[in-house]
Structures are given as structure tokens and as C-alpha cells.
Amino acid sequence: MQLREIVRILDAEVLTGKDKLDMHVEAGCGCDLISDLLAFTKEKMLILTGLISPQIIRAAEMADSAAIVFVRGKRPTRDIIDMGEELGLPILCTSYPLYECAGLLFTAGLPGWRHWPRIVNGVQNVP
Amino acid sequence: MYLEYRVDGGDFQASGQAAAGIKRTLRQIGIDAEVARRAAIVTYEAEMNIAIHAYLGTISIEILPERIIIQADDEGPGIADIPAAMQVGYSTATEDIREMGFGAGLGLPNMRRYSDEFEIESQVGVGTSVRAVIILPAKEGN
Numbered sequence: 389m390q391l392r393e394i395v396r397i398l399d400a401e402v403l404t405g406k407d408k409l410d411m412h413v414e415a416g417c418g419c420d421l422i423s424d425l426l427a428f429t430k431e432k433m434l435i436l437t438g439l440i441s442p443q444i445i446r447a448a449e450m451a452d453s454a455a456i457v458f459v460r461g462k463r464p465t466r467d468i469i470d471m472g473e474e475l476g477l478p479i480l481c482t483s484y485p486l487y488e489c490a491g492l493l494f495t496a497g498l499p500g501w502r503h504w505p506r507i508v509n510g511v512q513n514v515p
Numbered sequence: 516m517y518l519e520y521r522v523d524g525g526d527f528q529a530s531g532q533a534a535a536g537i538k539r540t541l542r543q544i545g546i547d548a549e550v551a552r553r554a555a556i557v558t559y560e561a562e563m564n565i566a567i568h569a570y571l572g573t574i575s576i577e578i579l580p581e582r583i584i585i586q587a588d589d590e591g592p593g594i595a596d597i598p599a600a601m602q603v604g605y606s607t608a609t610e611d612i613r614e615m616g617f618g619a620g621l622g623l624p625n626m627r628r629y630s631d632e633f634e635i636e637s638q639v640g641v642g643t644s645v646r647a648v649i650i651l652p653a654k655e656g657n
């Protein structure tokens with residue numbers, strides 16, 4: 389799904405990465421803990437989070453995430469936006485809560501991790 | 516190639532910088548994206564464990580033609596029960612730390628999962644050492 393489509397569905401504000409709306413996103417994941425992001429996402433995934441922290445951007449950089457969505461109307465601080473800008477990582481902001489974001493995107497065809505079977509390092513996503 | 520970074524306990528602002536620096540270097544020298552991603556995740560978790568649980572440490576990475584070796588050594592409280600610490604969900608992180616998004620108890624399991632070889636040694640009251648090896652995919656034509 390194109391990032392542009394995600395912005396439309398979530399009625400999101402684009403804080404960084406306005407030039408990347410054509411980007412293709414493979415799947416999505418909701419994570420409020422940093423290690424969850426690192427454990428349960430693959431590259432090019434959309435990260436939905438309520439955790440406002442520079443460390444979520446750092447983790448997204450490590451995991452090659454596609455973009456970050458801050459949910460429930462939470463606004464990231466300037467240092468977080470600056471990090472996203474520097475990394476070329478799109479950051480979106482929406483007033484929808486996490487559960488509704490996930491439901492809207494899933495219904496529109498953006499899969500989650502378990503619905504995107506791949507084997508990495510001998511570990512298959514689907515249990 | 517050998518890189519080494521110092522990591523301070525309790526420094527949540529700078530923490531993650533060793534992992535970020537290492538990941539950028541790996542990509543610059545043309546290491547496969549999936550390998551760089553795995554190495555970055557292992558390094559990041561090791562770095563955060565020093566920042567959260569220890570006092571002071573170093574993270575180093577050695578890049579050899581066929582493997583990457585990540586080594587994290589710290590001075591800290593050590594781990595009394597390593598098999599327990601290796602369990603998914605086991606964490607001694609405080610509520611404050613959890614509010615910052617850490618303390619899922621997945622760091623050590625993530626490190627083991629994303630590496631090909633993983634070793635951890637610890638002495639209570641002295642410190643902890645973690646060594647992770649990632650095998651590089653064979654280059655075509657070799």
C-alpha cells in the first residue's frame with residue numbers, strides 16, 4: 389500500500405517525509421515497546437505507536453521500518469521530528485487510537501506480520 | 516575492520532548511537548541489507564542493556580570477510596540467573612524504564628534470535644559480556 393493511501397485512511401498529518409508519499413509499505417505493526425518493534429517487524433513495515441520517544445525512531449532506523457505513525461493525537465517533540473528528517477524517515481500523526489488505525493488499515497488491505505510469511509534467519513513468521 | 520564504542524549506563528539520550536554508527540558503516544562498506552539489519556538489532560539491544568542495566572561498557576564490532584563479531588562488555592551488577600534472563604518476557608527493568616518503552620524482556624532473546632552464534636557470560640557484582648556472531652552470506656563467484 390502506498391504511504392499516500394495510509395495518510396488518507398488515517399486522516400494523518402505528515403510531519404516528515406512529504407517527498408516520500410509514493411513509497412510502498414509492505415505491512416503494519418503496532419508497538420508500544422522498543423523490543424517489540426525489533427522482534428516483531430520486518431523491513432519496510434509501518435510502525436503504529438503511542439510511545440513518544442527518540443528511541444522509537446532509533447529502533448525504526450535499526451529495523452529498516454518504512455514509516456512511523458504516532459497515534460491518539462500524540463505529537464512528537466522537536467528532537468524526534470528532527471531525527472526523522474535527518475534519517476529521511478516519514479513521521480505521521482493521527483488522532484485515531486491504535487486499535488482503530490490498525491482496523492482501518494487492515495480492512496483496507498495492509499497485512500500484519502503473521503499474514504506476511506517469510507523466513508528470515510531460519511525463523512518463519514507464521515507460527 | 517574494527518570499531519569500538521563506549522556506552523554509559525543511564526544515558527538514554529546518547530544510547531543507540533553505537534548501533535546507529537555501526538549500521539551506517541556496514542551499509543557504507545556494502546554489507547547485505549538483511550545482515551546489516553540483524554547486526555544493528557543485536558548491537559542496539561546490547562547497547563540498551565548496558566545503558567539500562569549496567570554502569571559503563573564498550574561495544575565493538577569486528578567485520579571479517581565471512582563473519583561479523585559483535586562484542587559487548589560492561590561493568591555492572593551482572594546477571595545471577597542467565598537462563599532466567601534469557602526467557603522471553605523476563606525483565607528487572609523498573610516502571611520508569613518501562614515508561615520509556617524499554618523492559619519488554621525481549622532484548623537477550625532478540626540478540627540470540629538475530630545472530631548465528633550467541634554467548635553470554637556474567638559475574639555478579641562485576642559485569643556481563645555478550646558475544647554474537649553473524650555469518651555473512653557467501654559472495655557469488657567465491
Ligand SMILES: Nc1ncnc2c1ncn2[C@@H]1O[C@H](COP(=O)(O)OP(=O)(O)O)[C@@H](O)[C@H]1O
Nearest residue numbers: 564568593600606607618619620621622623643
Ligand atoms: N548488561 C546487563 N547487566 C546486568 N543485567 C542485565 C544485562 N543485560 C540483561 N540483564 C538482565 O537480564 C534481564 C533480561 O534482559 P533483556 O532480555 O534484554 O530484557 P530487558 O532489558 O527488557 O529487561 C534484564 O531485565 C536484566 O535483569
Ligand SMILES: [Mg+2]
Nearest residue numbers: 563564622623
Ligand atoms: Mg534489554
